Amino acid sequence: MLKFIDLFAGIGGFRIAFENLGCQCVFSSEWNKFSQTTYEANFNHKPEGDITLIPTSEIPDHDILTAGFPCQPFSIAGVTKHNALGIRHGFEHPTQGTLFFEIVKIIKEKRPKAFILENVKNLQSHDKGKTFEVIKNVLSQDLNYHIHYQIFDARSLVPQNRKRIFIVGFDKAINFNFPELPDFKPRIRDILESEVDSKYTLTDHLWNYLQKYAEKHKEKGNGFGYGLVDLDGIARTLSARYYKDGAEILIPQVGQNPRRLTPRECARLMGFPETFIIPVSDNQAYRQFGNAVVPPVVEAIGKEIIKSLDNPVQVLVKPPLIINQLELSLVF
Incomplete structure (x- = not known):
């Protein structure tokens, strides 16, 4: 061995x-x-x-x-x-x-x-x-x-x-x-949990801020902004800063603001097994998977x-x- x-x-x-x-x-x-x-x-x-x-x-x-x-x-x-x-x-x-x-x-x-x-x-x-x-x-x-x-x-x-x-x-x-x-042709929708706590949904304040921030940089010709994913596609790179606002990977939701990924979804996004234990806070988990x-x-x-x-x-x-x-x- x-x-x-x-x-x-x-x-x-x-x-x-x-x-x-x-x-x-x-x-x-x-x-x-x-x-x-x-x-x-x-x-x-x-x-x-x-x-x-x-x-x-x-x-x-x-x-x-x-x-x-x-x-x-x-x-x-x-x-x-x-x-x-x-x-x-x-x-x-x-x-x-x-x-x-x-x-x-x-x-x-x-x-x-x-x-x-x-x-x-x-x-x-x-x-x-x-x-x-x-x-x-x-x-x-x-x-x-x-x-x-x-x-x-x-x-x-x-x-x-x-x-x-x-x-x-x-x-x-x-x-x-x-x-x-x-090429397994992975899709974001395949890693999503069926039931997600409302705490992962962006507040009106944060969602409005991200939209205004993105618009401001778009006018300047910059590519900065949030990443609202296509559920049948793939996401941007998950980074250690994801805990700050989740802006790089946002999941669209019908009739409400988009949401962050959950820590378990981040584990799946990184290819970790379902049996992988996540014993830390959400913020620490985001840092670790990123x-x-x-x-x-x-x-x-x-x-x-x-x-x-x-x-x-x-x-x-x-x-x-x-x-x-x-x-x-x-x-x-």
């Missing part, structure tokens, strides 16, 4: 996916106390706290590392020059002091067979592309992992636009292909990772071209 660890675990989206694939979670870490509560309610295990305070030596050996890590800018002073000369720079230089650095430390010491990392699709353009460049360099050059990355939109599995980038790495050059996600990964997407990718680990077909990789300073001076 393959063992995995669940970093920046949130409410356990990665864990659901990999346990569905027959893997065993041997460690998890999540600093938010409300997310810890939800995680413990569902897995009978409270995650460890702040990963920056946990010595790497105390983390169990594992085959797969999973993490939905926060996006932070890195210092890249000197990195471009070193790369041009073919000189491998120390991994601590560009990522020191970031939460990504904690992942790097664990990979460096534990050397898992594979890892899967998730982030918003804009990671590639974050800080004018510098952040993603550092991430690729650190994972492939400094840690010597063979990486693959791709943006997935969960809209074929759940009824919302949700694009996220996934980075997969292996400690050996083995054959791996990202999956083609099936920050979560979509378990069915992770499971589809995880299935291909496990397939590659079970049948490790070696791929021939050409060694990098190293140009020393003498050769460089001759070129120019």
Whole structure:
């Protein structure tokens, strides 16, 4: 049985996916106390706290590392020059002091067979592309992992636009292909509860405010405004700010103001199972699901990772071209 660890675990989206694939979670870490509560309610295990305070030596050996890590800018002073000369720079230089650095430390010491990392699709353009460049360099050059990355939109599995980038790495050059996600043609109406408390219906004050706000920005040529969904279509991306007013995903109602999604509907919108326990307040639940990964997407990718680990077909990789300073001076 393959063992995995669940970093920046949130409410356990990665864990659901990999346990569905027959893997065993041997460690998890999540600093938010409300997310810890939800995680413990569902897995009978409270995650460890702040990963920056946990010595790497105390983390169990594992085959797969999973993490939905926060996006932070890195210092890249000197990195471009070193790369041009073919000189491998120390991994601590560009990522020191970031939460990504904690992942790097664990990979460096534990050397898992594979890892899967998730982030918003804009990671590639974050800080004018510098952040993603550092991430690729650190994972492939400094840690010597063979990486693959791709943006997935969960809209074929759940009824919302949700694009996220996934980075997969292996400690050996083995054959791996990202999956083609099936299209289940999901619809918003399929995730709605039959009976919903009136507290989720927008007040006249809030509904009037949202309409005026949208009209004001429409006149300015901006696209800001509420998202009244087509029940036979899909929704906008559920975000952690949904608890504020629910404006991005509003459900139309006959003869009354639209309403927010309920926490259970948010769980369905994210692909969480019906058995998933929601022990926290509505506001906390909205934050948690808005920050979560979509378990069915992770499971589809995880299935291909496990397939590659079970049948490790070696791929021939050409060694990098190293140009020393003498050769460089001759070129120019």
